[in-house]
Amino acid sequence: MDLTKYETEMLEGKHGNAVKKSMSILVALGEIYGAKKLIDVTSVQVAGVSYDNLGDAGLDFLAELAKDGKVKVLTTLNPAGMDLENYKNLGISEDFAVKQKLVIEAFAKMGILTTCTCTPYLIGNNPHYGQHIAWSESSAVAYANSVIGAMTNREGGPSALASALTGKTPEYGMHLEANRNAQIKVKVEAEIKGTYLFGALGKVIGEKVKSKPTYITGIKEATVEELKSFSASIATYGGAAIFHMEEITPNKTPVPSEEITVTQEEIDKAVESMDMDSEVDFISVGCPHASINEIAKLAELLKGKKVTKEFWITTARPTLKIAQANGYAKIITDAGAKFAADTCCVVAPIKGRFKCLATDSAKGCYYAYSKNQSKIKIMPIEKLVEEAIKDVKK
C-alpha cells in the first residue's frame, strides 16, 4: 500500500502511540483486502461500547489508547450496556454501571461524542451522499450506504476507532464504486407496510441472498423508520452492507439480470417464525433506536393508558430530550412505560430476565432469541401497545 510521508510518520510513531497503533491496524487491513491507499473519512461511528461485550480486556485497550489518542473527525458511539443516567430504574447492577462508565470516560477522553446510538444519522452524525465514512454498527452501515449514499465498510470496533484517531480508512470494499453495484434483482410481490413487515422482508431477503448487494423492486413507498428497520434486518440476517431500492434509494447501479422473487407466503412465514407460542412479559420499541416520530406515535397510543408489563423504549439521548421537551416522554412514562436511552435490548445485560419479548423489530427478535434465549413475538407498534395494556392473567 502507498502511504504519504505524513501517513508513514504516523505509522512510525511520530504522532504518538495511539496514532501508531491505529495506523498499524488500518495498514494491516488495507494489505489484507488489497487497498492501494488510505483515504480520508469525514465521520466515524464506533461499536464495541457495551461492557457486556468488551469486558476488562476491551476496557484496558481503550484506556491505553486514551492516554494520547484524540479524534480527528466527528465520532459518535454505538449503544452502551445501560442507560447512562437512569440505569437503576432498569435493573442494572452497580458493579456493571461502574465498569460501563469507565468505558464511556475512556471514549470521552479521546474527544468522542459519547452519544450512544445505532442511529447516528438521526442525531446529527449525518454524512451526505458520496462521503467516505467509517461506521461499525451493521444497521447504520446498511442505512448509510444504501439510504444516504455515503460510503463505509462494515467496520469492527477497533478499526472504526483507528479511523477516528487518524481520520483515515483503507480504500477497499464499499469505498469503491464497482463493489457497490447490485448483483441480484429481488422482485417483491407482497404488501410491505410498517416497520415490522419491512423487518420481515429484510429477513427473507437476507436469508436468500446473504451479503450480496440487491436491487429491490415492488416497494411503493418507505418511511425513514421503515428503511431503518429494513437496514437492520437485512444486515442481521444476511450481512449486507448495501442494497438498492427502486425509486427509493439514491445510488445508481446497473440492474442485474439474475432475478429472484419474494412472495406474500414467504413474508407470512417469516412473520410466523418470529411469533412464538408464549406469554409476553417484555415489550420493546426502538431497535434500531426509536425516532422522534415513533415516540410521538407511542405517546398518542399510550395516552391515558396503563401498561401491565415491562415496556422499554430504546432511543438516543438527544431524541429523548426532544420527547421530554415536547411532552411525549411524560405521557409515555405516566402510562408506566420506560425510556432506556443510550442502550438497547441487543447489548444490555438482560439475559434471563424475561421469558418472551414482543417487538416490531426483526433484528431485535434475532438477538433476543440467539443471545438472550428469550421467546419472541413480532407485531406492529399498535399491537404492541394493545399487548402492553392487556390485563395480566391472575
Add this chain to the structure above:
Amino acid sequence: MTENLVGRKISPGIAKGEALVTQMGISFFGGVDTTTGIVTEKGHELEGKSISGKVLVFPQGKGSTVGSYALYRMKKQRTAPVALINSECETIVAVGAIISEIPCVDKIDISQIKNGQKIKVDALVGKVIVE
C-alpha cells in the same frame, strides 16, 4: 533439518514455540476461555487444549469482532499464544494480533506444519521456520 515457509506479515515480531495445529477456524470470543487459554468451543478439534504459549496454527478467525479484544485480554493475562499462523487472515485476528503485539503471519500452507513441531515465526519478514 529445517524448512522455510514464506507468507505475509500481518503483525510484526519474532517468536519461537511449539506448534498447535487445527484445520478449524477459531473464535477467540466465546470459543476460548481467556483466563486459562483453553479452547471451550463444543466439538472443536482443540476443545480442552490450551493455546497459551503455543504457536497457534489455524486457517482463520471467526465469530464476533469482540474476539480482537479477547486476544488482547489473553496477552495481558499471559495466556495468549506466542505467535499466530493463518492460511488467510481476516479482520478479527489481524486487529487482535496488532493491538496485542502478537507476531502473526498468513498465506502459509498450514498443512505443512505438524502438532508439536518447534517453530520460529519471523513476522518482520513474514517467514515461518519449521525445525
